[in-house]
Amino acid sequence: MKSSFAVVERRAEHAARFFYSHLFWHHPGLRALFPSSPEDMERQRDRLFAALTHVVAHLESGTLLPYLRDLGRDHRKFLVGPEHYAAVGASLLAALARTSGEAWTPDVEKAWTEAYQVIADAMTAGAAASAEPPWWDAEVVRHLQYGEDIGVLTLRPHVPLPYRPGQYVSVSSARVPTTWRTYSLGNAPRPDTTVDLHVSRIEGGRLSTVLVRDVRPGELLRLGAPGGDLVLRREDRPVTLIAAGTGWAPVRAMLEDLVAHPPDQDVRLFVVARDAAHLYDRPLIDGYAASRRWLSVTYITPAPGRHRNQATERLATALGHRGLWREQDVHLSGPAPFVEETAGLLEELGARPDRLFHDAVPASGAARTRPLGFGEWFLDRPDPHWHNPAGRAPRDTG
Numbered sequence: 001m002k003s004s005f006a007v008v009e010r011r012a013e014h015a016a017r018f019f020y021s022h023l024f025w026h027h028p029g030l031r032a033l034f035p036s037s038p039e040d041m042e043r044q045r046d047r048l049f050a051a052l053t054h055v056v057a058h059l060e061s062g063t064l065l066p067y068l069r070d071l072g073r074d075h076r077k078f079l080v081g082p083e084h085y086a087a088v089g090a091s092l093l094a095a096l097a098r099t100s101g102e103a104w105t106p107d108v109e110k111a112w113t114e115a116y117q118v119i120a121d122a123m124t125a126g127a128a129a130s131a132e133p134p135w136w137d138a139e140v141v142r143h144l145q146y147g148e149d150i151g152v153l154t155l156r157p158h159v160p161l162p163y164r165p166g167q168y169v170s171v172s173s174a175r176v177p178t179t180w181r182t183y184s185l186g187n188a189p190r191p192d193t194t195v196d197l198h199v200s201r202i203e204g205g206r207l208s209t210v211l212v213r214d215v216r217p218g219e220l221l222r223l224g225a226p227g228g229d230l231v232l233r234r235e236d237r238p239v240t241l242i243a244a245g246t247g248w249a250p251v252r253a254m255l256e257d258l259v260a261h262p263p264d265q266d267v268r269l270f271v272v273a274r275d276a277a278h279l280y281d282r283p284l285i286d287g288y289a290a291s292r293r294w295l296s297v298t299y300i301t302p303a304p305g306r307h308r309n310q311a312t313e314r315l316a317t318a319l320g321h322r323g324l325w326r327e328q329d330v331h332l333s334g335p336a337p338f339v340e341e342t343a344g345l346l347e348e349l350g351a352r353p354d355r356l357f358h359d360a361v362p363a364s365g366a367a368r369t370r371p372l373g374f375g376e377w378f379l380d381r382p383d384p385h386w387h388n389p390a391g392r393a394p395r396d397t398g
């Protein structure tokens with residue numbers, strides 16, 4: 001298996017293209033489950049094929065089976081049913097056979113077939129065993145737009161979401177079928193079950209543009225189960241919360257939790273935005289700061305006339321003026337390069353890496369705005385960690 005895999009890796013792009021051509025040729029009906037735009041399909045090509053090969057290459061790992069079961073549970077929202085696994089398996093095997101050349105022997109074929117069966121069995125078992133709905137239908141009950149690019153959508157899920165403050169959900173709209181993106185929630189579900197989704201519009205991003213500019217109250221969105229590891233650790237240590245852009249949403253949820261259950265230790269909050277207009281929750285924060293002695297707040301925007309990212313340099317200066325980083329639990333949220341840069345700085349300032357919390361930063365150090373070319377894929381292959389099915393809230397949190 002490993003020897004044929006090495007050959008396939010060198011020809012990954014060819015294998016992935018063959019895989020999808022084979023799949024859609026033999027099962028044209030499956031095409032509708034995949035994104036329709038060429039860009040999203042390119043991204044999908046990277047993802048699915050990288051995931052399949054990664055998983056097969058790590059079959060010995062003890063954590064793989066639980067991961068696959070969770071992955072199967074979460075794939076139900078993509079309308080993946082048990083019958084699809086055989087079709088995908090046949091096309092994967094065909095792509096591997098075509099790409100492996102002479103390394104494809106009967107023994108290798110048998111090993112890959114068995115390995116794929118283990119994956120398919122674990123994922124279908126995970127899907128069948130789940131008590132969760134495949135997705136949550138949620139009605140838009142309010143839509144606020146701040147400036148050109150930020151939308152805060154209040155949603156009422158038909159069934160309450162299990163959620164821990166700081167987590168994100170994947171979101172889909174019938175206006176952009178088969179496209180799912182993750183966005184953070186800015187609050188734990190209220191007594192009326194509503195939650196706020198904070199969305200920053202990405203230039204050319206079809207779903208984010210629709211969510212910020214077009215979606216109206218009364219519409220339904222689909223939500224995947226909340227996930228992510230950026231949740232408050234209440235371990236009786238001073239807390240620093242650092243948010244940039246709509247990275248403010250999970251920090252807002254954590255701050256609300258702290259306000260509801262005041263901490264014994266001090267909390268430092270740094271809110272970074274591209275300009276003052278994007279500090280859209282400032283009145284709320286100012287209200288908290290005025291009445292909570294344990295909370296100190298620093299707002300950071302770029303100097304007048306400077307690029308939005310200069311705010312990050314200003315933040316670095318502000319962080320450098322504070323001390324006692326070793327004692328702090330630091331929660332960081334924002335654009336991937338911001339998180340990476342700020343986490344590095346905090347470590348230099350003395351923060352403990354094991355007390356520095358943020359969601360996974362995409363491989364290659366930057367949020368990818370386009371699919372990887374073959375050379376990049378080969379030289380700097382991303383870990384398939386775009387989806388972390390762990391870190392769910394306990395079911396009884398309502």
Ligand SMILES: NC(=O)C1=CN([C@@H]2O[C@H](COP(=O)(O)OP(=O)(O)OC[C@H]3O[C@@H](n4cnc5c(N)ncnc54)[C@H](O)[C@@H]3O)[C@@H](O)[C@H]2O)C=CC1
Nearest residue numbers: 200244245246247273274308309311312333334335337338
């Ligand atoms: N859990 C998390 O980490 C969350 C992350 N996000 C991410 O936060 C981002 C929010 O986007 P916007 O609101 O449009 O933010 P934005 O583009 O307005 O940026 C806000 C600030 O982040 C810093 N920044 C942005 N890009 C940077 C770069 N390349 N290098 C250094 N600093 C940089 C700058 O100081 C900028 O003023 C999205 O990428 C979203 O995926 C959003 C929610 C939660």
